[in-house]
Amino acid sequence: MKAKFAIGLALTAVLCAFLARPLWSEDEGSDKGGGGGGMPDTMKPGPEHEAMAKWAGKWEVAGKFWMDPSGKATDSKGSAEFEVIMEGRYFQQDYKGDLMGMPYTGMEIIGYDRVMKRYTAHWVDSISTSATYLTGTSKDGGKTIEFTGKMPDPEKGGEVDTRWVHTAKGDDSFVFDMFLQSEGKESKIMELTYTRKK
Template identity: 35%
Template structure:
């Protein structure tokens, strides 16, 4: 549903293997056997051993909320949003009202936002979880709702000049199974006003267009 509206895993060790063939004569000199030797091209850097003290210090830094988390915490509370959606570029806007309840969770590391709305008599529920990954130095966002069966995962960067986070992510199209790129711009106007803009491909032309805008005000 985040296609229409608008969170930890550990990296696995990957080996790129190079197959080398060698020919060894048999005792009768009439048959050759081909031996395939698998050797890793390179080791994943994450698996280079570190001492326990260094590892513990890194874990503590990874788990400690910082200034980005404090910024997210300012959005905790109750909000109302005026939503506009466009089915394609130039189409009439569909409008509705959204209510959101935001709370910091898991040791003030993530902002959980529960959204409720009504679409022509159909109740809508959606949950967004937003955080800041201390390792990747990026904001991360995940979205689920009652009108879809998938997750929308996005990563983004803070722009100090515009006081906004621009997220990007991919999701499979429910219509044709192809991967579709989406872009979300979340603007922090002030402590009581926010604007979220969602962009995606126009279903007619494939060009990016603004498919949704939500103007939030704190209750």
């Protein structure tokens, strides 16, 4: 009995020692020069995050919406504020405006996953109980980011394929385009032009 107790105690001690060790040892990360405590580089903000940090600030937004892709666009106005959060790992957009004559607010969390090597976007708003999650890529260093994924379809139920394109027009302007797939055909349903407030 004493032997079993001693073995159990020893195993407990070994387990506690293992659990008590730092999650990232100083040797495991490539963080040389401090600032990360040995954290792997993929868990720290990278060049993609530095590029997105330029979005921080307040913006005026001019919008166009198409209920019918072949019809005339409806104009709208809004404002947005981008804020750097989570120590530079993510960016939060708070949007306020009108949609088809109704007050509309939305919130988006944008990031770049350095492990999976892709951009991420989560969107929620004041006219839906459904959230949208998309992933994206860029071929020009973040100037143009193309997100793809699925959006809930409130009329028919289920989901529809969607594509969002974020195109920088310099440091003080960018355009956001949204496309939806319907019966195998892609249609543009939204265009938002952001201009930095001075």
